[in-house]
Amino acid sequence: MLSKPLRLLLPCVLFATVYGASAAPVVIVGFDEMSCQTWVKSKDDPDQRKELVSWIRGVLTGHNYANQKQQVSAMSRGTVENFVDRYCAEKPTGLFSDAAFRMSDRFSGRNDPIAK
Numbered sequence: 241m242l243s244k245p246l247r248l249l250l251p252c253v254l255f256a257t258v259y260g261a262s263a264a265p266v267v268i269v270g271f272d273e274m275s276c277q278t279w280v281k282s283k284d285d286p287d288q289r290k291e292l293v294s295w296i297r298g299v300l301t302g303h304n305y306a307n308q309k310q311q312v313s314a315m316s317r318g319t320v321e322n323f324v325d326r327y328c329a330e331k332p333t334g335l336f337s338d339a340a341f342r343m344s345d346r347f348s349g350r351n352d353p354i355a356k
Contacts, residue, residue, distance in 0.1 A: 268337050270295055276328035279336040293320050296340040303344035310348040 268274060271292070282289040297320060304311040320343070327339035 266341075268335075270337055274335045274337045276332050276334050276336055276339075279324055279328050279339075280332075289321075292336065293317050296320050296324065296336070296343070299337070299340040300344055300347075303348065307348065312344055312347040315347065 271278070279292060282292050297315075297317075300312045300315075323343050324336050324339040327342060328334065328336060331338070
């Protein structure tokens with residue numbers, strides 16, 4: 241498993257790499273388990289939830305680095321949690337990483353997945 245500082249830095253690198261490339265599949269560099277079930281279970285583990293929220297905020301920061309003209313505004317932990325809670329309620333077999341990507345789509349004003 242990756243060290244905590246490295247796990248928090250990798251989303252930035254991921255987005256910088258993904259947005260600079262053509263339509264290659266996105267390689268998720270994150271936790272061993274990225275499912276919505278993991279997200280839902282983390283509600284009972286404040287330390288794990290804090291790490292997951294930090295990872296998602298890192299993804300949003302990576303989006304801002306790669307798309308400086310369409311940045312996501314700073315948002316609270318509660319906003320992140322509410323968005324991912326709703327996403328995972330709608331897509332219980334989905335990945336919370338996908339929720340992070342949809343947040344970058346919605347809150348950057350783009351409302352569409354990034355395409356080159």
